[in-house]
Amino acid sequence: MNMDKQQNWMHELPVAAYTSKEWFDMEMKHIFSKTWQFAGLVEDVPNPGDFISVQAGLNNIFIVKGRDHRLRAFHNMCRHRGTQLLRAVGKGKKAITCPYHDWTYDLEGKLISLPKQEEEFPELKKPLHECGLNLHEASVDIFKGMLFVHPDKDAPSIMDFFGSVVPYLGPHIVEELVEFQEKEGEPFYAKEINANWKIIVENYIDHYHLAHLHEGTLNMYDHAKAEFGWEGSHYWFYEPLVPDYLADVKNAAPYPLIDSVPMEKIGAYVPWLFPNIGITEGESTWSTFHAIPLTPDRTLVVIRTKVMNLSEWEFTKQYTKSAMSKVWQHYGNRGKYEGDASDPMASGDFMAEDVYACEQQQKSLQSPMFSVGAQAQRGEFAVAQFQRVVKEWIEKGKAHE
Amino acid sequence: MxxxxxxxxxxxxxxxxxxxxxxxxxxxxxxxxxxxxxxxxxxxxxxxxxxxxxxxxxxxxxxxxxxxxxxxxxxxxxxxxxxxxxxxxxxxxxxxxxxxxGRFFVDIAKENYKTYYLFAAGSGITPILSILKSVLYTEEHSFVHMLFGNRNEESIMFKEELKKLQKAYPDRLLLKHTLSRPKSEWSDLWTSKKEKRHRKGRVDAACVKWFINEFPPYAQNAEYYICGPGTMIENTKKALQENDVPDNRIFTESFGTATTDDGSKGFDNARLVASLDGEIVKATIPEGKTLLRTLIEAGKEPPYSCEGGVCATCICKLKKGKVHMKNNLALDDKEVSQGYILSCQSVPLTPEVEIAYE
Structure with missing residues (x-):
């Protein structure tokens, strides 16, 4: 860490935390390799024998389903010489064989065979699964329709980690929804953004900017009535629809309303689950917002969106009703600046606006003159709190080194 | 003692x-x-x-x-x-x-996030009911998937209590009945198959497989508890194993008169040497008597309770000789290979047997 007293500061963290390889490596080690990490949606591993593998901080972990329909998670490397066992996604596994020397494991991660055992490994006299060469186990669990993995096989329960924020989440029954995919197998949105992952998180949880950066794009939500706070390491947020939109929401909503949300609870629930998964639980869509750090100044954002499980015809009808609704004459799609749609600030697309703001802030971090000038005590309270949580995890991790 | x-x-x-x-x-x-x-x-x-x-x-x-x-x-x-x-x-x-x-129990903890698969048949419901109530009441995040087999509607123990639990915990308790000889009712004639409240048949391999396929776990830390008479346990356990459930997640409690005795008579009038409460007891084992009964008749107080090969209270270690266990529903293969025996079920196979209660 830069010990220079002159160093420039964000709210609670030094600027170096957003630009240096050193900080990035510390976060990989002490945050992303020690927390429950988002791994996908439950439907990604539908049948016995199906698997997916995911990078979770420094660990590559695969999840596989047994015939008992229970998921197991293992570190994705052969115990022989470490070769990756399974590639991204696949089906119908009954055993797991390493491509390198054909060492084979069962779905419990137990080593069951290897070529030329007697000749080449005479020291392995016990049954193979008792030779200390079984796959390293990890943990996997389901939370609100999402898969999470943890590199430690004895990880604290996922409810220990997320339980306290549950009362603040939306009433959406995620398992009843289906993924909205324009192209099959591709997420709703995926983009590499030229900003540190924390810049993106801070933008997501910053209430202050909603009425300004997004004055013409997210104004169908009533920012003045927003409620938000922290539970454990996690941020929660709720705001209702503006009265005009609420009054006509059945027609105006761009997609059919999610029926597990009762009318009196309708609104936008936008929590951030530490460290890097946001959920956007709205009136007609439910999305995960996964910020995957690539380098100190690059982050991959993947958004997956779910909608009601209805026919295409229902979606067409809703689209027509929505297009005719007067609500959208006043809300939701006007850029902040006048100009060509290729300009993010004139696009009328709130994601483009956010990406623009994040990348511009990241650029300024290079400037020797940069420092955060002041903090909005309510609207940016969450930004400072998030930085404190990051700092705590790093300090806790370093203390245990 | x-x-x-x-x-x-x-x-x-x-x-x-x-x-x-x-x-x-x-x-x-x-x-x-x-x-x-x-x-x-x-x-x-x-x-x-x-x-x-x-x-x-x-x-x-x-x-x-x-x-x-x-x-x-x-x-x-x-x-x-x-x-x-x-x-x-x-x-x-x-x-x-x-x-x-008893060794068949659940360690309840408020913060647990588990899926409990409970398989019960007949009066095997008793410990299962205790587990069921404790989990639902205390572990607010855990789920219970329960399969309960009976002869017919009238032989279902705790039927009303189970109904109440289903009402109280609709999101966390999933209960399916299976009846081996259901009484048919007039109303069955116009009830479609889907609407029937129970499945027909015993808790057997097909039924267990159907159950775990139909009702996958939500919380992924799943445990499987089985209690019932006779072969129900073995059948259920085998069906689970065949569907990839690892042994360390399966817990069983055997009930009733199940006996796997193959009729071995044992050695008549064998000598017994037993170390019990710091005392060395010597006795002759009368024909057909178990080691435990021999000690009781000699006026000693060895530990025991069920005398059915189920509870393992009478466990001791075999130091010398060989025995035959008439029924063993308590010790696993590892314990047996380490020399542990159930004295209430053991008859001698050698002229001399030496045991130690630990």
Missing amino acids: SNFFPLKVIELENTTKDSVVVSFDVSQDLYETFDYKPGQYLTLRFNVKGEEVRRSYSLCSSPMLEEPLRIGVKRVKDGLVSNHINDQLKVGDTVNVMPPD
């Missing part, structure tokens, strides 16, 4: 025509002694027809709820004790009871 305490019967309630639920009063000074984990059992001692007999019955009450110690006792055909309890026991009677014991 055998510490029995007199407990007073405070309530008797018939849950079906041929079973009774017995509630005991536990005085304050015995609260700690009689504390238990859901799934454990009580051992009762009676004098029936001049003979001292002991029987173990699983607790169906939950230690997490403010309720008295409760056991459910179903009549066994020609069963000495079960019929005695069903016919003779009265409110106000005192029964000698050993503190709760």
